[in-house]
Amino acid sequence: MQLLVQRVDIAGRGAFIHEEDARRLGVFDGDRLRVLYPETGKSTPIVVDITTSLLTPGTISLYNVTCTDLGLGDGDMVEVHTAIPPSSIRFIRKKMDNGRLTAEEVLTIVRDMVNEALSLNEITAFVTASYINGLDIDEVESLTRAMVETGEKIEFAGHPVVDKHSIGGVPGNKITLLVVPIIAAAGLTIPKTSSRAITGAGGTADLMEVLAPVNFTAEEVQMMTDRVGGVIVWGGSTNIAPADDLIIRVEYPFKIDERGQMIASVMAKKFAVGAEIVVIDIPVGPTTKVHTMQDARRLAQDFIEIGSRLGMQVECAVTYGDSPVGRAIGPNLEVAEALSVLEGAETPNSLIEKSVAVAGILLEMAGKAQRGEGEEVARSLLASGAALEKFREIIAIQGGKPDVRSSDIIPGAYQAEIPAPVSGYVVSLNNSGLVTVARIAGAPHDKGAGIYCNAKIGTQVRKGETIYTIYAESQELLNRALEEARRLYPVVVEGMLLDRIPQDSIELDRMD
């Protein structure tokens, strides 16, 4: 069938066709067509959406990338045929049936994802099938290699290239903003690529974006890192492991992070930047991604195994994840807290201790500190102001304002203080409940949205005292977050008296 092209300003590949043409071609919403431009002989497969009102029969609205790929403009004629689905569909189906994918099959799926030959529905099916049926260690290795192979790799002048990554899952985990400058201040090369929030209310890329741009090409990452020793950028913009962000986009609304896809997501980003020495932070807690020490050790073994298969020296730090790191959750609040520590604040303890512990392991692995002394070296790089100075260089090279101070970073103007319902002790902070409330308040998209934990586990509070504060950038989102907070009750205060059972109730019980 011949159709007249209308270029439509939608990024990516795809097209709308009229329902009548769809009927004649025998295709439904989400089916594939092959579009051929006879003038150039170029053709490409696309996934179609069907409309009855956006165009007239005999025309096709083609998205920007498809037009550019084929050299098409408004008014050109194209030939349109039904197309067979790519073979990766069969392999996704295999994973749905709990089959084990070969390296070639995984590479085909990832390549089709990156080339936009798979629709969002089909990528979602792959992520869901992997989530339900799991990926074994060979499939994880294949996925890691495929993610690297379908993107760009970077080589740096400085060696060794070191890196850190957290698997996430614990809110307030802003340690990268401290670890990277500490490590770069020690003279090491640390090209840190982070994702945005996956299960949380602010990923490191969302945080760093408060201070400087985070979208860079692989070449820019290399140039900036060679210049100042480190960067903190968004992996999704670099074309390093581009499949990673496609998977994360599917995971985000469900707050899921399948184990094998998580390992591949992290390790592909490390491998693509040529990291030689890597520390993986695995927070453990009942409301994080990893619930027990035993599970953490098993996960650590898998990270180490994938690292050794890819030629990277990997150590894992199993860290406390029962409650948030520091007190702040959400981009602006977290950045202000991290900056205040770099500026010399001596609290929050959990943030400082975790950052120097993780940085210390890297310093020891890279030979910048004797075994057992890394933490102290990290602490002194923080205390001397060397890390702050390095962070300012990193902010500057990424195009931010290097003289920014923690007091410049303001949380959302709409705030609600949540009072303790009784006098007693804070006995738990539920990570996933806090994240849900912070997300409803607008985080991570609204940088000022989030939660400040006024009281942490073990703190004694009096009835009516503020236990946490919700911040938002609009009254409407604040109200919605408050409603959710009342339902989820993410911070639990208990008095020493847990319950009072009156004498007559016992007698009533006995009579039952």
Ligand SMILES: O=P(O)(O)OC[C@H]1O[C@H](OP(=O)(O)O)[C@H](O)[C@@H]1O
């Ligand atoms: O949203 P959740 O799943 O909690 O965690 C995701 C965060 O964890 C990792 O942190 P880092 O880059 O090592 O600092 C990722 O890059 C991302 O920023």
Ligand SMILES: Nc1ccnc(=O)[nH]1
């Ligand atoms: N799945 C992931 C977890 C944490 N960080 C990542 O980059 N990816």
